[in-house]
Every structure is written in C-alpha cells, then in structure tokens.
Amino acid sequence: MSLREKKAALKREEIMESAIAIIAEKGYHGTTMEDIASRLLMTKGSLYYYFKNKQELVFESQIKLLNESLGHFSFVEKMKANAEEKLIKMIQLHTEHLVYNKAGFELMIKPEEIFTEEQINEIYRLQEKYAEKYDVLLKEGIKDGSFNIAEDEIKIVRNLLLGALNWMMQWHSLEGKKNVEDFTKVITKYVIRIVKPELSSVTH
Amino acid sequence: MSLREKKAALKREEIMESAIAIIAEKGYHGTTMEDIASRLLMTKGSLYYYFKNKQELVFESQIKLLNESLGHFSFVEKMKANAEEKLIKMIQLHTEHLVYNKAGFELMIKPEEIFTEEQINEIYRLQEKYAEKYDVLLKEGIKDGSFNIAEDEIKIVRNLLLGALNWMMQWHSLEGKKNVEDFTKVITKYVIRIVKPELSSVTH
DNA sequence: TTAAAATTTGAATGTCAAGTCAATTTTTTA
DNA sequence: TAAAAAATTGACTTGACATTCAAATTTTAA
CATH class of the missing domain: 1.10.357.10 (Tetracycline Repressor, domain 2)
Structure with missing residues (x-):
C-alpha cells in the first residue's frame, strides 16, 4: 500500500468513525451526509470521493x-x-x-x-x-x-x-x-x- | 362512547395493527403511509382522518x-x-x-x-x-x-x-x-x- | 326522504436529503 | 517548476414521501 493509499484509508476510517458517532445520536435516517461532512469540516461532495454512498x-x-x-x-x-x-x-x-x-x-x-x-x-x-x-x-x-x-x-x-x-x-x-x-x-x-x-x- | 365513536376507535386499532405489521417487515422509514393505507384498501388521505400524522x-x-x-x-x-x-x-x-x-x-x-x-x-x-x-x-x-x-x-x-x-x-x-x-x-x-x-x- | 355529519378521495404542495458532476484547488512526482 | 494526479467544492438534479385540502361520496338520524 502506497503512502497515498494509506492516507486515503486513514481518511476513510476517520469518516466512518465520525459518521457512527453522529448516527448514534441521531439515528441512521436522522443523519444526513451533510451532517457527517460538516463535522469533519468537509463538504458533502467529497464524502462521495471516499465512499460510493x-x-x-x-x-x-x-x-x-x-x-x-x-x-x-x-x-x-x-x-x-x-x-x-x-x-x-x-x-x-x-x-x-x-x-x-x-x-x-x-x-x-x-x-x-x-x-x-x-x-x-x-x-x-x-x-x-x-x-x-x-x-x-x-x-x-x-x-x-x-x-x-x-x-x-x-x-x-x-x-x-x-x-x-x-x-x-x-x-x-x-x-x-x-x-x-x-x-x-x-x-x-x-x-x-x-x-x-x-x-x-x-x-x- | 357512542356507536360511531366505537367504530372509529375500532378502525384506529385496525390501522395501528396493520401499520405495525408492515413496519415490522420494512422498518419505520421503509414504510410509507401509502403502504399502510393500501394494505387496508384505503387511500393515504383517509389515514389522516384518524391520525394526526x-x-x-x-x-x-x-x-x-x-x-x-x-x-x-x-x-x-x-x-x-x-x-x-x-x-x-x-x-x-x-x-x-x-x-x-x-x-x-x-x-x-x-x-x-x-x-x-x-x-x-x-x-x-x-x-x-x-x-x-x-x-x-x-x-x-x-x-x-x-x-x-x-x-x-x-x-x-x-x-x-x-x-x-x-x-x-x-x-x-x-x-x-x-x-x-x-x-x-x-x-x-x-x-x-x-x-x-x-x-x-x-x-x- | 332529506339535511347534516362523517368519511373518503386523489390531486397538489412542500420539503428534504441523496447523489451527480464540471470546474477548481491542492498535492505529488518527475 | 510544470505536468499529472488526487482531492475538494457547491450548485444542481432528482425522487421520494409526508401532509393538506376542497370536492365527492357515504352514512346517520330526524
């Protein structure tokens, strides 16, 4: 795994962790991609760079x-x-x-x-x-x-x-x-x- | 309770029971008012006659x-x-x-x-x-x-x-x-x- | 039988959020 | 440093569904 890939993998982990935390508070359907993104100071769009959906x-x-x-x-x-x-x-x-x-x-x-x-x-x-x-x-x-x-x-x-x-x-x-x-x-x-x-x- | 009210109460029970059954299959968010209504041969609109939402x-x-x-x-x-x-x-x-x-x-x-x-x-x-x-x-x-x-x-x-x-x-x-x-x-x-x-x- | 009340209808409305994408910015690499 | 690759942006599209409501229909009661 290249350095680049490692960084991307780490970011994926970070996103997953943050998402889970928010979903724990507000439920799956109560959590928007916008919510997940903004907590990480990203925009919705870039989540789709790391995950299909x-x-x-x-x-x-x-x-x-x-x-x-x-x-x-x-x-x-x-x-x-x-x-x-x-x-x-x-x-x-x-x-x-x-x-x-x-x-x-x-x-x-x-x-x-x-x-x-x-x-x-x-x-x-x-x-x-x-x-x-x-x-x-x-x-x-x-x-x-x-x-x-x-x-x-x-x-x-x-x-x-x-x-x-x-x-x-x-x-x-x-x-x-x-x-x-x-x-x-x-x-x-x-x-x-x-x-x-x-x-x-x-x-x- | 008048006969009329009894009938309405019964219908409410019927709707609740049917709703719960469908929700058990498809989840709360996966179940639409349409689903609930059609199973009882009603239309969506009349559910709102019996329940606020x-x-x-x-x-x-x-x-x-x-x-x-x-x-x-x-x-x-x-x-x-x-x-x-x-x-x-x-x-x-x-x-x-x-x-x-x-x-x-x-x-x-x-x-x-x-x-x-x-x-x-x-x-x-x-x-x-x-x-x-x-x-x-x-x-x-x-x-x-x-x-x-x-x-x-x-x-x-x-x-x-x-x-x-x-x-x-x-x-x-x-x-x-x-x-x-x-x-x-x-x-x-x-x-x-x-x-x-x-x-x-x-x-x- | 008929007027009033209860019930049903279905089309229209509004909202919300997922997913897309072309353009832009940042980072890497050679 | 310059071209290529990676990453980010945000405006836009899309579809789904809850909810509303005026009009139509059915039921009740006098």
Missing part, C-alpha cells in the same frame, strides 16, 4: 466491528483453558467491545431498514459464524460437566446469554462509571450463572 | 403495548406468593407478550429515530415504571433469602434479566415452533438462574 459508508464500519468480534474468538481458541475459562474470557471481551462501540453496534439491530440484501446477508453470515462459536464452547462445557444445559437447548441458552450482553447497548453508559474492568467482572458473575448455576458468594 | 399513529401503538406490560404487574402484585414465584410469573408474562408482539416492541429499541422528544419521554417514563417494579421484586427476594444478588447490583441484574428476555425479539420466530407455553418454560428455567443460581436438574 451512505449505505456503503456505514456498512463497512459494521463489517469491521464484526470482524473484531470474530478476532476475539481467534484469541480465546488459542488459550490453554477449559470451556468455562474460555467462556468467561469471551463474556469479558464481548462486554468491553460492546461498551466501547455501543454506537456502532446499535445499527446491527435492525439492518433491514438500512442495508441492501447482500449487505444484510454478509452481516448475518458473520453474526452466525460468531454465534456458532459460542455453541461449540457450550457443548464443550456440557461434556466436561461444568455447564448445566440440555443439549437441545444450546441455541436458546446462547441467545439468552448474548441477549443479556447485547442489551447493554440499550442501557449502559460510560459516563460517570467506575472503570470498565470492574463493571465487566460484575456482568460476568451474573451472566455465567445462566450456564453454570451453582451458588457463588456475593459480597454485600 | 405517521408519528402519532405509531406512538399510540407503543403506549398501548407498554400499558399492557404494566398491566401484568398489576396482576402479579395481587398474587399471594413470594418474590420468586412472582418473578417467575413476570418472566412468563413478559416472554409471551414479547413473542406475540415482537413487531411492536422492535420500535421501542431506538425511539430517538422516530418520535418527538415528548413522545420519547413518555415512552421512557413507562419503561422506567416497569423496570422499577422488577427492582422491588428483586429486593424482596434478597430479603427473604431466595435471590443471591448484591444490593448495589440490583439495577445491573435487572437489566441483564430484561436484556436476556428482550433480545428474543431479535431471534425468536413463532413459525415452526412447538407451543409458546413450553418455550416459555425453557426460557424461565435459564433466566431465573441469573438471580437464583442453585443447581437445578436439566433433562437431557
């Missing part, structure tokens, strides 16, 4: 986020650990990723309203890939006796677990919070119970 | 759903039962309500993109009211020893619990499923663990 601009940022999520699994799969330790690590990574990219993830909730069919399919494909990796982990935990889940309810349990986590984008706010690490520990403590419901002590 | 049409249906949810609590609060039994009942009612009104609830996820500030505040007010009732129930369950939650983590736990449930609107589909009652039982079994993590037998 508004859809593409936003779509690329979604794919980036999803690939980062999949990257977490690549990391965890290399761990020398049992299913429970791996799942705990995934819950932590998922939580942190979500908390720091709340705005970006919100667009994934109803992609139908925004993207083309091909784009939606690509998003679903990556989401499915991510979800399946949880299923593998749950199955592993059932086998080694650490998770107490019925085999034919794995998908339901995975959805409940990811639901508890993903819903954070609706209520969590970074402002005025103690550090994210502590927060993540609390989340993990309760969420892990869905699959491993033994009594654990809670400090009052 | 598109926003109001959709807003009213949201309020209706939220009031139904609050109604569940009125029912449960009258039960002669302990906190655990009440929470289980609420999880059941919440699940069923969501499953049968998936489409309607989806619009509540990002009200910022759709409604006016006053409308959003009203939606938040009702949601808050609903959430607080869970907090009361959780506190009650801590006191009587059935729930194992730290007092200062109640809100987090409530959000995780409601998140696990609400996320169903993303993945659950009524098609090709056994009856909802059985489904609800499975959901309850796992979700209750978040607050009450004792080992329960799972049939394999």
Whole structure:
C-alpha cells in the first residue's frame, strides 16, 4: 500500500468513525451526509470521493466491528483453558467491545431498514459464524460437566446469554462509571450463572 | 362512547395493527403511509382522518403495548406468593407478550429515530415504571433469602434479566415452533438462574 | 326522504436529503 | 517548476414521501 493509499484509508476510517458517532445520536435516517461532512469540516461532495454512498459508508464500519468480534474468538481458541475459562474470557471481551462501540453496534439491530440484501446477508453470515462459536464452547462445557444445559437447548441458552450482553447497548453508559474492568467482572458473575448455576458468594 | 365513536376507535386499532405489521417487515422509514393505507384498501388521505400524522399513529401503538406490560404487574402484585414465584410469573408474562408482539416492541429499541422528544419521554417514563417494579421484586427476594444478588447490583441484574428476555425479539420466530407455553418454560428455567443460581436438574 | 355529519378521495404542495458532476484547488512526482 | 494526479467544492438534479385540502361520496338520524 502506497503512502497515498494509506492516507486515503486513514481518511476513510476517520469518516466512518465520525459518521457512527453522529448516527448514534441521531439515528441512521436522522443523519444526513451533510451532517457527517460538516463535522469533519468537509463538504458533502467529497464524502462521495471516499465512499460510493451512505449505505456503503456505514456498512463497512459494521463489517469491521464484526470482524473484531470474530478476532476475539481467534484469541480465546488459542488459550490453554477449559470451556468455562474460555467462556468467561469471551463474556469479558464481548462486554468491553460492546461498551466501547455501543454506537456502532446499535445499527446491527435492525439492518433491514438500512442495508441492501447482500449487505444484510454478509452481516448475518458473520453474526452466525460468531454465534456458532459460542455453541461449540457450550457443548464443550456440557461434556466436561461444568455447564448445566440440555443439549437441545444450546441455541436458546446462547441467545439468552448474548441477549443479556447485547442489551447493554440499550442501557449502559460510560459516563460517570467506575472503570470498565470492574463493571465487566460484575456482568460476568451474573451472566455465567445462566450456564453454570451453582451458588457463588456475593459480597454485600 | 357512542356507536360511531366505537367504530372509529375500532378502525384506529385496525390501522395501528396493520401499520405495525408492515413496519415490522420494512422498518419505520421503509414504510410509507401509502403502504399502510393500501394494505387496508384505503387511500393515504383517509389515514389522516384518524391520525394526526405517521408519528402519532405509531406512538399510540407503543403506549398501548407498554400499558399492557404494566398491566401484568398489576396482576402479579395481587398474587399471594413470594418474590420468586412472582418473578417467575413476570418472566412468563413478559416472554409471551414479547413473542406475540415482537413487531411492536422492535420500535421501542431506538425511539430517538422516530418520535418527538415528548413522545420519547413518555415512552421512557413507562419503561422506567416497569423496570422499577422488577427492582422491588428483586429486593424482596434478597430479603427473604431466595435471590443471591448484591444490593448495589440490583439495577445491573435487572437489566441483564430484561436484556436476556428482550433480545428474543431479535431471534425468536413463532413459525415452526412447538407451543409458546413450553418455550416459555425453557426460557424461565435459564433466566431465573441469573438471580437464583442453585443447581437445578436439566433433562437431557 | 332529506339535511347534516362523517368519511373518503386523489390531486397538489412542500420539503428534504441523496447523489451527480464540471470546474477548481491542492498535492505529488518527475 | 510544470505536468499529472488526487482531492475538494457547491450548485444542481432528482425522487421520494409526508401532509393538506376542497370536492365527492357515504352514512346517520330526524
């Protein structure tokens, strides 16, 4: 990649980030290309030099986020650990990723309203890939006796677990919070119970 | 209420229901007044005889759903039962309500993109009211020893619990499923663990 | 039956924002 | 430094859709 291309790529990143931030405030349809441009002291027209259209601009940022999520699994799969330790690590990574990219993830909730069919399919494909990796982990935990889940309810349990986590984008706010690490520990403590419901002590 | 008014009220219900169904398919912004009208064999213009505008049409249906949810609590609060039994009942009612009104609830996820500030505040007010009732129930369950939650983590736990449930609107589909009652039982079994993590037998 | 009220119609209006593009300015490169 | 390439501009086009409204039609009630 030439210097020129690197600069252009950087500008694309900058635009995507800014766009996501504005869209987080005002929604996809509430955000105009004009809004995105002016925040970066550009004009609407030059956005089209970097992106084919508004859809593409936003779509690329979604794919980036999803690939980062999949990257977490690549990391965890290399761990020398049992299913429970791996799942705990995934819950932590998922939580942190979500908390720091709340705005970006919100667009994934109803992609139908925004993207083309091909784009939606690509998003679903990556989401499915991510979800399946949880299923593998749950199955592993059932086998080694650490998770107490019925085999034919794995998908339901995975959805409940990811639901508890993903819903954070609706209520969590970074402002005025103690550090994210502590927060993540609390989340993990309760969420892990869905699959491993033994009594654990809670400090009052 | 006169017969005339009853008929008009019924028509309003009919329009709201149809609108919600179409919006569930195509999204709020993807659904035109034309779409809503033609599905009911009306013309666009007459929708405005029943509703001030598109926003109001959709807003009213949201309020209706939220009031139904609050109604569940009125029912449960009258039960002669302990906190655990009440929470289980609420999880059941919440699940069923969501499953049968998936489409309607989806619009509540990002009200910022759709409604006016006053409308959003009203939606938040009702949601808050609903959430607080869970907090009361959780506190009650801590006191009587059935729930194992730290007092200062109640809100987090409530959000995780409601998140696990609400996320169903993303993945659950009524098609090709056994009856909802059985489904609800499975959901309850796992979700209750978040607050009450004792080992329960799972049939394999 | 008929006048009043309720309802429906569809054409017209207005707004808003996405996307285009030829011309201009800036940056690179040789 | 001069030609070429890259980047930016902003005015313009276009289409979509919400909303309005006067006129027509249908329903109600006396």
